[in-house]
Amino acid sequence: MPTYDYVCGKCGHRFELFQPIVDKPVKKCPSCGANTAKRLIGAGAGLIFRGKGFYCTDYRKGGSGASTPTASAEKSDSKSSGSDAHGTKKD
Numbered sequence: 001m002p003t004y005d006y007v008c009g010k011c012g013h014r015f016e017l018f019q020p021i022v023d024k025p026v027k028k029c030p031s032c033g034a035n036t037a038k039r040l041i042g043a044g045a046g047l048i049f050r051g052k053g054f055y056c057t058d059y060r061k062g063g064s065g066a067s068t069p070t071a072s073a074e075k076s077d078s079k080s081s082g083s084d085a086h087g088t089k090k091d
Contacts, residue, residue, distance in 0.1 A: 009036035 003018045008029035015037075017026055025039040 005040040005042055006037045007040055008032060008034060009038060010034040 001018055001020050003016050004025070005014065005016055006026060006029075007014050008031060011029060011032040011034070013029055013031035015030060019026075025037075027035045027037055029035075029037045
């Protein structure tokens, strides 16, 4: 469920409300009680991982400059043996 930002047209009170997408926007301001609250348009929330065990490299695909152990090993092997990534000998 997303969190929506609201602002009251009468008193200017800003508040957030955690509600399902299918719910209609709230009209009543919790501060002054007027029916002038409006839902603000926001950029939305980014992906949030909570808990232990999530790392930025867990879902990263190779080839984008990611420094994974496999990519590092391939780079060091090609430098030390004088061959490229496909195993062919460099001149």
